[in-house]
Amino acid sequence: MKCRVCRGPAIIDVRRHNANFCVEHFIEQCERQVTKAIDAFSMIAPGERVLVAVSGGKDSLALWDLLHRLGHHAEGLYLGLGIGDYSDDSGVYARNFATARGLVLHEVDLRRDYGYDVPRAAAATRRVPCSACGLSKRHLFDEVARQGNFDVVATGHNLDDEAAVLFGNVLRWQTEYLARQMPVLPAGNGFPRKVKPLVRLSEREMAAYCIVTGIDYQVEECPMAAGNSHLGYKEALNIIEDRSPGTKHDFYFGFLDRAAEAFRQGLEQDATMLGRCRDCGAPTPSDRCAFCRLVERAGGRLPGTDGQGPDAGTDTPVVLGRRERP
Amino acid sequence: MNVRLRNPSRTVQVQGGRSVAKLLNELGLNRETVLVIRNGTLVPGDGFLEDSDEVELRPVISGGAA
Numbered sequence: 026m027k028c029r030v031c032r033g034p035a036i037i038d039v040r041r042h043n044a045n046f047c048v049e050h051f052i053e054q055c056e057r058q059v060t061k062a063i064d065a066f067s068m069i070a071p072g073e074r075v076l077v078a079v080s081g082g083k084d085s086l087a088l089w090d091l092l093h094r095l096g097h098h099a100e101g102l103y104l105g106l107g108i109g110d111y112s113d114d115s116g117v118y119a120r121n122f123a124t125a126r127g128l129v130l131h132e133v134d135l136r137r138d139y140g141y142d143v144p145r146a147a148a149a150t151r152r153v154p155c156s157a158c159g160l161s162k163r164h165l166f167d168e169v170a171r172q173g174n175f176d177v178v179a180t181g182h183n184l185d186d187e188a189a190v191l192f193g194n195v196l197r198w199q200t201e202y203l204a205r206q207m208p209v210l211p212a213g214n215g216f217p218r219k220v221k222p223l224v225r226l227s228e229r230e231m232a233a234y235c236i237v238t239g240i241d242y243q244v245e246e247c248p249m250a251a252g253n254s255h256l257g258y259k260e261a262l263n264i265i266e267d268r269s270p271g272t273k274h275d276f277y278f279g280f281l282d283r284a285a286e287a288f289r290q291g292l293e294q295d296a297t298m299l300g301r302c303r304d305c306g307a308p309t310p311s312d313r314c315a316f317c318r319l320v321e322r323a324g325g326r327l328p329g330t331d332g333q334g335p336d337a338g339t340d341t342p343v344v345l346g347r348r349e350r351p
Numbered sequence: 352m353n354v355r356l357r358n359p360s361r362t363v364q365v366q367g368g369r370s371v372a373k374l375l376n377e378l379g380l381n382r383e384t385v386l387v388i389r390n391g392t393l394v395p396g397d398g399f400l401e402d403s404d405e406v407e408l409r410p411v412i413s414g415g416a417a
């Protein structure tokens with residue numbers, strides 16, 4: 026295999042582009058794909074302050090690295106989710122990455138700062154952990170962005186993630202979700218802009234990017250993810266992709282180009298003015314936001330409301346199956 | 352060769368050298384979902400793995416739905 030650009034020995038094949046790359050030109054290719062996504066969807070304007078949602082995994086660290094390389098002002102935000110060893114280790118990867126590059130990493134720890142964690146919130150709401158986790162993440166990214174005057178929140182969702190979410194939404198004809206599934210959510214109603222600069226890159230490319238640039242990341246999976254339907258969609262799409270390279274890209278970008286608009290039409294009454302949550306001040310259509318209700322149900326507390334949460338003072342760790350670490 | 356797999360982390364022994372594509376096939380792994388690493392470097396699909404190699408097959412699919 027030879028590099029498409031320099032004809033030197035290649036280290037990776039990217040079959041949907043029918044191309045192979047050496048290390049140097051693979052990195053260049055990743056930079057180009059991110060630049061293309063940022064430009065095509067007006068994700069980040071020059072000089073804007075970007076808050077990168079950092080999990081310690083390959084996608085978010087690669088994203089942070091790429092934005093930094095491309096000259097954007099990007100600071101990280103790591104959320105301690107309290108998911109056993111997985112969270113402890115993930116935090117270490119995020120901190121090491123930031124320290125090695127002299128980048129600013131903000132941290133919020135659910136247990137320390139809010140008196141709950143994802144396993145407890147999942148138990149209290151009797152829903153899959155990813156739903157309480159996702160709600161907490163969205164709320165806290167917005168809040169830290171607001172407090173820190175960031176223009177935009179960037180997440181590491183890649184092509185595989187977006188294609189899998191699209192696939193799930195299509196299988197159930199979730200037309201409202203289809204209307205909102207965009208690589209950019211504009212700012213408004215008190216929310217910062219949300220962008221996904223990795224939508225043109227696959228999961229495999231992001232892992233490869235970390236390996237060739239020496240980014241040490243959390244390879245272990247979140248124990249809460251096992252067996253969820255999202256993984257099933259990815260698996261199904263990868264079987265198709267293996268036979269017909271480029272399918273994931275065409276599925277997702279074809280949707281954005283030719284179908285998304287049709288779903289958005291029924292949905293143009295989005296101008297509802299939001300009020301403010303009486304507890305935390307976040308924009309919300311009701312009197313208290315979904316996050317504050319979650320914190321209460323999970324037995325936590327908001328910072329500054331001196332702790333009635335069960336964790337206040339005494340730390341009661343939730344024990345999860347220990348995962349073997351290399 | 353020694354082949355290290357992840358999630359959960361374990362090592363399997365494979366007798367004899369062979370190409371990356373053949374190894375993935377035999378282990379029933381979709382090439383979209385793993386990377387092959389030898390001495391910290393990526394090995395492309397047409398690369399040949401020697402019997403004496405220590406190889407890692409690293410899964411690249413993460414499961415978070417949020």
Ligand code: SF4
Nearest residue numbers: 155158247249250415
């Ligand atoms: S897999 Fe689910 S619970 Fe685990 S970090 Fe991702 S969203 Fe949260």
Ligand SMILES: [Zn+2]
Nearest residue numbers: 028031047050
């Ligand atoms: Zn090259």
Ligand SMILES: [Zn+2]
Nearest residue numbers: 302305314317
């Ligand atoms: Zn609130």
